[in-house]
Amino acid sequence: MEFIKNTHFNFIGKRKYSFVLSSILVIFGIIEIITMIAGTARIGIDFTGGLSMQLAFKHKISISSVRKALIPAGFKDVKIVKIKGKNDIIIQTKAMAKDLNAYTAKIKKVIKKSFRENPPKVVSSEMIGPSVGKKLAKDAIIAIIISIVAIILYITWRFEFRFGLAAAIGLGHDVLALLGVIFIFQKEITLLVITAVLTVAGYSLTDKVVVFDRIRENLKIETEKAKHIDLKGLVNISINEVLTRTVVTSLTVVLVVLSLFFLGGIVLHDFAFTLLLGVLIGTYSSIFIASPIMVILNEKHYK
Amino acid sequence: MKPVKTRVILISVLILISVFSIIPSVYQNTPGWWKAIIGNAEMHLGLDLQGGVYLVEKVETGKAVKEKLYKDYADIKSFAEAKKIGKPADLTFKNNYIALSGGLLKNKSGLSALKRYIKNHHVSLHLSGDTIGFKPSALSLYKKEAVSGAVEVMRNRIDQFGLVAPKIARQGKNLIVVELPGVKNVKQAIKLIGKTARLTFKLVDDKHSIVKALSGKIPKGDEILYHIKYNKYSHKTVKIPYLLNKTVLMDGSAISSANVQMNQYNQPEVGVSLNSAGTQLFSKITTKYTGKRLAIILDRNVISAPVIEEPILGGNASISGHFTIAQADNLAIALRSGALPAPVKIIQNNTVGPTLGADSIHDGILAAIVGTILVILFMVFYYKFSGLIADFALLENVLFLMAALSLFGATLTLPGIAGIILTIGMSVDSNVLIFERIREELREGKPVVIAIENGYNKAFFTILDSHVTALITAAVLFYFGSGPVKGFAVTLSLGILINLFTSLVGTKVIFDIISNKKELNKLSI
Numbered sequence: 001m002e003f004i005k006n007t008h009f010n011f012i013g014k015r016k017y018s019f020v021l022s023s024i025l026v027i028f029g030i031i032e033i034i035t036m037i038a039g040t041a042r043i044g045i046d047f048t049g050g051l052s053m054q055l056a057f058k059h060k061i062s063i064s065s066v067r068k069a070l071i072p073a074g075f076k077d078v079k080i081v082k083i084k085g086k087n088d089i090i091i092q093t094k095a096m097a098k099d100l101n102a103y104t105a106k107i108k109k110v111i112k113k114s115f116r117e118n119p120p121k122v123v124s125s126e127m128i129g130p131s132v133g134k135k136l137a138k139d140a141i142i143a144i145i146i147s148i149v150a151i152i153l154y155i156t157w158r159f160e161f162r163f164g165l166a167a168a169i170g171l172g173h174d175v176l177a178l179l180g181v182i183f184i185f186q187k188e189i190t191l192l193v194i195t196a197v198l199t200v201a202g203y204s205l206t207d208k209v210v211v212f213d214r215i216r217e218n219l220k221i222e223t224e225k226a227k228h229i230d231l232k233g234l235v236n237i238s239i240n241e242v243l244t245r246t247v248v249t250s251l252t253v254v255l256v257v258l259s260l261f262f263l264g265g266i267v268l269h270d271f272a273f274t275l276l277l278g279v280l281i282g283t284y285s286s287i288f289i290a291s292p293i294m295v296i297l298n299e300k301h302y303k
Numbered sequence: 304m305k306p307v308k309t310r311v312i313l314i315s316v317l318i319l320i321s322v323f324s325i326i327p328s329v330y331q332n333t334p335g336w337w338k339a340i341i342g343n344a345e346m347h348l349g350l351d352l353q354g355g356v357y358l359v360e361k362v363e364t365g366k367a368v369k370e371k372l373y374k375d376y377a378d379i380k381s382f383a384e385a386k387k388i389g390k391p392a393d394l395t396f397k398n399n400y401i402a403l404s405g406g407l408l409k410n411k412s413g414l415s416a417l418k419r420y421i422k423n424h425h426v427s428l429h430l431s432g433d434t435i436g437f438k439p440s441a442l443s444l445y446k447k448e449a450v451s452g453a454v455e456v457m458r459n460r461i462d463q464f465g466l467v468a469p470k471i472a473r474q475g476k477n478l479i480v481v482e483l484p485g486v487k488n489v490k491q492a493i494k495l496i497g498k499t500a501r502l503t504f505k506l507v508d509d510k511h512s513i514v515k516a517l518s519g520k521i522p523k524g525d526e527i528l529y530h531i532k533y534n535k536y537s538h539k540t541v542k543i544p545y546l547l548n549k550t551v552l553m554d555g556s557a558i559s560s561a562n563v564q565m566n567q568y569n570q571p572e573v574g575v576s577l578n579s580a581g582t583q584l585f586s587k588i589t590t591k592y593t594g595k596r597l598a599i600i601l602d603r604n605v606i607s608a609p610v611i612e613e614p615i616l617g618g619n620a621s622i623s624g625h626f627t628i629a630q631a632d633n634l635a636i637a638l639r640s641g642a643l644p645a646p647v648k649i650i651q652n653n654t655v656g657p658t659l660g661a662d663s664i665h666d667g668i669l670a671a672i673v674g675t676i677l678v679i680l681f682m683v684f685y686y687k688f689s690g691l692i693a694d695f696a697l698l699e700n701v702l703f704l705m706a707a708l709s710l711f712g713a714t715l716t717l718p719g720i721a722g723i724i725l726t727i728g729m730s731v732d733s734n735v736l737i738f739e740r741i742r743e744e745l746r747e748g749k750p751v752v753i754a755i756e757n758g759y760n761k762a763f764f765t766i767l768d769s770h771v772t773a774l775i776t777a778a779v780l781f782y783f784g785s786g787p788v789k790g791f792a793v794t795l796s797l798g799i800l801i802n803l804f805t806s807l808v809g810t811k812v813i814f815d816i817i818s819n820k821k822e823l824n825k826l827s828i
Contacts (some may be wrong), residue, residue, distance in 0.1 A: 194719075242739075259670045268663075
């Protein structure tokens with residue numbers, strides 16, 4: 001069984017289009033980071049803190065039914081806890097201190113409307129502090145920058161400097177483009193989404209190394225294959241040769257992520273969404289971004 | 304013939320060890336000896352998956368302020384008495400200020416001496432007119448610090464008792480929310496953290512034998528308290544008993560501040576400065592009991608029991624005792640917050656179910672199972688029999704990862720489960736690289752056995768390089784990340800390392816066994 005046989009796509013030739021597309025995504029990604037730093041991004045309750053409200057129901061109540069009632073009303077990032085031995089639940093959601101009363105009223109209204117036979121009483125409604133420091137997001141960004149440097153060093157040692165630089169640019173691209181997509185879809189930055197971005201950072205690298213490894217190998221052989229063609233052609237051949245690999249390895253991950261996306265429930269939805277796009281971006285950039293950049297770096301180098 | 308025996312034994316042993324270490328995590332009634340062999344290591348579930356205790360505590364800042372003012376009042380009064388400024392009745396304590404009256408107000412020089420003393424020793428207070436009260440800025444700062452001090456005390460205690468993945472967050476102005484996953488018993492939880500921190504100093508009784516005391520013959524006026532050490536790695540708490548004289552020689556009210564400092568051997572120690580009443584008391588104690596051991600006790604735990612080497616007269620003391628920086632830091636916090644008499648009242652205590660709800664957990668597990676099955680089927684569909692071998696490596700990968708997480712005592716939360724699911728998707732990738740190489744070799748017309756050898760050899764460095772780069776990211780995340788990101792980095796690193804082994808060794812040995820048994824002319828790939 002083989003999906004792809006003896007392809008001869010001119011990937012490098014398409015770089016104009018991919019560079020335009022990527023630039024747009026990266027710009028959105030930078031905007032996302034700026035809004036994150038400025039504190040205007042949609043940041044999850046883990047980082048911001050928010051409203052914590054306890055409701056006492058008359059009869060039994062399930063977390064999922066409360067969640068289902070709240071989501072259409074616009075409360076997507078909610079944490080719901082059930083208190084054992086009582087018909088009480090605690091709802092935590094994002095809110096500013098000044099909106100405390102308005103939000104309390106709104107949630108109360110939504111819940112009352114959905115549970116007419118089981119009307120709740122508001123036991124308490126207060127502001128809660130963040131459970132994860134904002135430091136965490138900052139730490140994650142610093143960690144990515146440092147790992148980019150470390151990866152340049154490692155790949156330069158194992159391959160060549162231009163490979164290292166191209167891989168690092170590719171990694172930076174993937175993270176920024178993914179944040180760009182998050183910006184475009186106006187997804188919320190939660191702890192899970194950050195985890196997903198970091199996973200993609202690790203994953204996209206393995207993909208790039210596979211392509212680069214083949215380019216390195218073909219460069220070394222310099223036989224019939226490489227004799228009559230320039231670097232562009234050689235890179236094209238290399239990408240085509242490992243295309244099955246790139247597609248199949250991404251596919252296995254996509255299979256799992258899709259099942260998370262469709263079956264994993266609301267809580268994992270954004271996580272799976274981020275991962276899915278991250279894997280696609282990572283694969284795309286190995287072929288259309290990192291490899292052409294390697295060629296460009298090379299041209300500059302030898303001219 | 305390729306020697307396969309060593310590898311088969313290695314893999315079998317690893318599988319056995321893994322199953323052995325996972326069982327206590329999944330089967331609750333595992334016998335104690337079994338758990339002991341693996342050092343009581345267990346995977347824990349976070350509050351999102353298993354529920355636990357949810358407490359809301361109120362820090363009574365008002366009371367704290369009052370008590371602080373009273374302490375200051377006592378100190379100022381003893382200063383005024385010593386310097387003979389006014390009569391004792393001229394300084395009276397009202398609920399939120401100190402009133403000056405009588406002859407004191409007329410004694411100009413005495414008043415300015417008092418003013419100077421307050422400026423130097425009680426920076427948060429000021430004297431104006433006929434009252435001494437808090438500066439407004441100092442008051443709000445003090446209240447704020449009382450709450451953060453209480454949060455630190457909570458964190459300290461919870462850490463001390465080795466609970467897993469607790470969450471402590473400030474709520475509103477003076478509330479603290481504590482989530483303790485896995486703790487089923489509210490009473491027990493409150494016992495753990497509900498008391499106010501009380502710091503006391505007591506003398507160690509060296510005259511009587513601790514062994515005798517432990518057997519039940521406690522000398523009159525003595526008690527046994529313990530120094531509790533929690534070992535993060537073995538998850539064990541060690542209790543060291545101390546025989547102490549019951550009399551409280553000094554308490555936390557004597558301390559004005561505590562900080563971590565380095566001694567001449569560059570070891571961290573905690574420097575303590577005492578207020579003026581404390582200084583007097585401490586110099587008396589240390590003169591009287593030179594050469595004896597003074598135990599420092601927080602609540603009912605002995606923190607350390609240093610020997611009084613010489614009388615300490617200057618109001619500064621240091622506590623040393625093989626601390627790590629973090630331990631010294633915690634002690635300083637405890638001493639500082641022990642000095643903050645902020646009582647904590649529990650206003651809400653509940654046992655809660657999993658925060659995610661059964662539906663979310665169910666969905667997550669279903670997604671994991673379906674995802675795994677999809678990958679397994681795809682590999683068989685695309686690589687036939689060889690795909691089956693890769694599937695074997697996949698299962699091995701999951702098994703080893705779970706075992707490693709159990710042995711590390713990791714806390715499993717939903718993001719963690721998602722991470723494991725992802726490892727499933729990525730675990731076959733190395734085998735895809737190898738199989739594609741083998742296919743290339745076969746296309747070039749190489750014999751099967753050589754194609755397999757070449758496939759593994761040629762793919763080796765690709766796999767190594769790609770894994771190492773991913774490992775670099777994970778290592779950096781571990782080093783610079785905090786909290787949940789750190790935990791994620793551990794899972795990721797373990798996944799990468801285990802994958803390297805299962806995909807290279809775990810599958811190759813099967814190919815070797817097969818090619819040893821019969822001559823391979825065709826390979827199902």
